[in-house]
Amino acid sequence: MSCRFRKQVRNGMRDSGDRLAVVLAVRYFMNVGGMEKFSLSLAAFLRDRGHNVKVVAIRGQPMEGVSLRIAGRPRPVPRFMRDWHTGRILVRAVAEEPADVVLGEQKMWNCDVIRPAGGVEDEYWKAHVRFRRILPFPPWTRFLALKRILDLRAERLGYRDPRLRCVIANSNLVRKQLLRHYPHLEGRIRVIHEGVASDLRVPDMSGMRRHVLRSHGLAEDGVTAIFVGHDFRRKGVPQAMQAVAEARRRDPCFRLQLLILGRDRSLYCRRLARRLGIENAVAFAGSVSPPNPCFLAADFLMLPTFYDPFANVTLEALAAGLPVLTTRQNGGAEILTHGTDGWVVDDPGDIRGMVECLLRMRDPARLSAMKASASALAARHSIQAALESVEQALIEVAVEKKRDRELGAPRPIK
Incomplete structure (x- = not known):
């Protein structure tokens, strides 16, 4: 069954029975940044490919053909707790949604697939020490920041979650950093570069x-x-x-x-x-x-x-x-x-x-x-090709999950 399904995907011949129920767990489903733009493009692409797409977000804008659930209004919290707090809200909401595959962004857990478009927390904070120096404190004290502690905990919950089957890295740089901090992810990281519209130039102006x-x-x-x-x-x-x-x-x-x-x-x-x-x-x-x-x-x-x-x-x-x-x-x-x-x-x-x-x-x-x-x-780096690669990864995870249910033994995708 799975071999036939994969062959159909490669040939682009999917019937209505092959549609996936996909849940995208994101904090912001709106055009506010690079990560959010990709989420919007991915939701529209999967919808157009015939999949059932549901977005669970903290804030978002409706999209035709895509089900949007606002996961509750976060209570006011200090800025350093924001990602941790919103992550917990999204995780609880996602647990209530039936899905063939769940794709979450960084600092999320209880997901089948994670796409850390923002990179690896430890690597970000090492750079943070270099570009932001707060005197009179020595640079290493930045590692004691409460935000870093909470963000790192959220990241580790995601990558050490037994449910996680695939990590989509947007560069080999991120892949190497992930393996440096989470070597158990070897074989579960797929590099899919970002994509762009084929030509943003305009006539001579x-x-x-x-x-x-x-x-x-x-x-x-x-x-x-x-x-x-x-x-x-x-x-x-x-x-x-x-x-x-x-x-x-x-x-x-x-x-x-x-x-x-x-x-x-x-x-x-x-x-x-x-x-x-x-x-x-x-x-x-x-x-x-x-x-x-x-x-x-x-x-x-x-x-x-x-x-x-x-x-x-x-x-x-x-x-x-x-x-x-x-x-x-x-x-x-x-x-x-x-x-x-x-x-x-x-x-x-x-x-x-x-x-x-x-x-x-x-x-x-x-x-x-x-x-x-x-x-x-x-x-050579079109957004269409990037989205097709993400879709293929989601399909393979869904196929693997189905096979594991039939065998009765969970096994991460390799």
């Missing part, structure tokens, strides 16, 4: 480029780097500004400028720009959604992040025809070819390495060739 640059006080004839993100320190905005300042110092004729999109406390970064003498070459545009119009004004994406399991903006920029300068701490870096469709530096603190990459932007022909390579790379 030089007028739009001029409008965006003028509206933010940037030069029309400069080479423009764009940053997109909401956590400026973690995603390396100060390091990006330092690299831009150093590149301009080394070549005063190089009109390099930085357009920053995102929602965060920017006062520190504005002061840093003034100290570096580049306040006229840096613009803070605030939150812009979607960022596509601003991509028109840019020549490449700059994301020297301290930790990103797979930054969605990496693929969004590639699809808009922009090369990407990022770090190995971004899981999205593993799809890039250094010097062809982007640049990858080993560490966000490697300012010299970033400057060397920036100075190569002075050659318009090379930059143009890299833009073409970026578009070609994005076309």
Whole structure:
């Protein structure tokens, strides 16, 4: 039965009896971030493929053809308890829902499949110590934070749950980190990279480029780097500004400028720009959604992040025809070819390495060739392919669960 079912899935010939009852357990079922966007896309995709989809969320927006259950209004709790508290609410709600397979996000338990789009807690906190230093306390005291203790407990409950059969990692970076902290997951981790619409470019709109640059006080004839993100320190905005300042110092004729999109406390970064003498070459545009119009004004994406399991903006920029300068701490870096469709530096603190990459932007022909390579790379990482891979993983888990029920002996998928 299972072999026939898998063959039908591969051939795309499913009948009504092969539909799955899928429960997606997420905190927010709305368009507020990369993880949430993927959940929306996955629910719509599974619905269109004929599966019965139910979403259990803390907050959410209705979607036609998808059943949405709001799992109760959380009581007011301190911020450090928020993920733990909402996780407990969702787990209780999911236990009441009949399903062939349950897919949960990170810091969830009692799920058949977990997709930790935010990465591994211990690795995040190690990066946190680097990019956020709270004086006069030594950096290691950050590991004593109550939020870390509760978030780590929620993560461990999920990965040590005997019900868990599959973990969907969005990069090999996350896979290696999971195995470092949870070696028993060997054989149960499937890497499925993020996906993007095949082409986010628009027809030549030089007028739009001029409008965006003028509206933010940037030069029309400069080479423009764009940053997109909401956590400026973690995603390396100060390091990006330092690299831009150093590149301009080394070549005063190089009109390099930085357009920053995102929602965060920017006062520190504005002061840093003034100290570096580049306040006229840096613009803070605030939150812009979607960022596509601003991509028109840019020549490449700059994301020297301290930790990103797979930054969605990496693929969004590639699809808009922009090369990407990022770090190995971004899981999205593993799809890039250094010097062809982007640049990858080993560490966000490697300012010299970033400057060397920036100075190569002075050659318009090379930059143009890299833009073409970026578009070609994005076309190989479509959202359709990513969603199909997730669907296949869910089907295999459902098949395995059915087989275990028939045999009477639970056995995790390998």
